[in-house]
Amino acid sequence: MSTKKFMYLNRKAPYGTVYALESLEVVLIAAAFEQDVSLAFIDDGVYQIVEGQNTDGIGMKNFSKTFHALGDYDINQLYVSAESLEERGLSADDLMPLIYEDEDDDWAEKPSVKIVSNAELSKLMSDQDVCLSF
Amino acid sequence: MKISIQINEGPYQHQASDTAYQFAKAAIAKGHEIFRVFFYHDGVDNATRFTVPPQDDRHIVNNWASLDIKNAEGEPELVVCIAAALRRGLVDDSEAQKNGIEGNNIHPAFRISGLGQLIEAGIQSDRLVVFGD
Numbered sequence: 001m002s003t004k005k006f007m008y009l010n011r012k013a014p015y016g017t018v019y020a021l022e023s024l025e026v027v028l029i030a031a032a033f034e035q036d037v038s039l040a041f042i043d044d045g046v047y048q049i050v051e052g053q054n055t056d057g058i059g060m061k062n063f064s065k066t067f068h069a070l071g072d073y074d075i076n077q078l079y080v081s082a083e084s085l086e087e088r089g090l091s092a093d094d095l096m097p098l099i100y101e102d103e104d105d106d107w108a109e110k111p112s113v114k115i116v117s118n119a120e121l122s123k124l125m126s127d128q129d130v131c132l133s134f
Numbered sequence: 135m136k137i138s139i140q141i142n143e144g145p146y147q148h149q150a151s152d153t154a155y156q157f158a159k160a161a162i163a164k165g166h167e168i169f170r171v172f173f174y175h176d177g178v179d180n181a182t183r184f185t186v187p188p189q190d191d192r193h194i195v196n197n198w199a200s201l202d203i204k205n206a207e208g209e210p211e212l213v214v215c216i217a218a219a220l221r222r223g224l225v226d227d228s229e230a231q232k233n234g235i236e237g238n239n240i241h242p243a244f245r246i247s248g249l250g251q252l253i254e255a256g257i258q259s260d261r262l263v264v265f266g267d
Contacts, residue, residue: 004257019142019267022175025217029249033257130256132140133264 004129005036010045011134015060020048023134024066031073038077038128039070040121046084049113051096064096071100076112083118137161138169138255142266144176145194146187150265151180155197157263168203170211170255173244175266178219181212183241199243212244213251 008027014020030037041049048064055062070076078098085091092115101107116124125131139158143150158168173180185195203211219240220229226240240246256262 002257006253006256018175022218026174026249026252030253033250033253035253035257130262131264132252132256132262133266134142 003035005127006030006038006130006132007125007128008037008039009125009131009133010039010041010048011043013044013047014053014064015055015058019134020045021061021063023132024063026132026134027070027075028066028073031070031075037075038079038124039075040079040081040124042081042084042118042121044084044088046080046088046090046095049078049080049096049098050090050094067096067098071098071112074100076100076110078113079121079124080113080115081118081121082115085115135161135166135260136169136258137166138259138262139171140252140255140262140264140266141171141173141177141180142175142264144179145185147176148267150267151177151194151198152192154263154265155194155201157265158201158203162201168201168211169259170213170251171198171203172252172255173212173214174218174249174252176222177266178214178222178224181214181219181241181244182224182239184239195241199241202243210243210245214240214244214246215252216246216248219246 010023012019049067053062053064098112099109100112102110139154141151141154145151187193205211225235225238226246227238230238
């Protein structure tokens, strides 16, 4: 099977609607297809990877821990919109420290998250074969 | 061109399914191939055969069924995500039995399958077009 560049655009807050959870389910399945997978977090989607999520009060599953597993599935290109963070008063320090082990560099732990401008994101999106928007 | 479609919203509540249907119909009329239509999120509700709209309104489920989108083996290529469907109370015969539920509500022009079918559609098609919010 051929390899294509897949980008998953996460645009919505994690618990108000089911889009974020079901997007993550697609990403985990996609890992088995050995495609070039990246994720982008835009608009309220940046809240999906904010550190310290606690859903006790709303009776919903806290699926934020699943993002930590992405590195083990060779999914280590997570792009976050700098503008979306700033508009919400967030910075890189508010995000979960998501990492992967680089097999080409003696399994050194490296950050998966890259904060990029919307202009850079736009360029990344135009480089993709498939953009799935959630 | 080989085109696949992803639909993320339920019928009547949202325009996504209607627009996707018009798009698919127009693409087929122009000689394009619809490889697969994948129903995800509330989009799975487009596949229940229990849908009964008022008589003067369009029947979205039957509209999709009328496109008769099938593969070479004759299986429907209107594909409903199994995880999203079960969460929302849509079952076919096999899932009903597995989960001890009586009856089933998937329209026979559709079939239930896994998310891998969406990824495969992205790989196999020239374009994957997403309809939704």
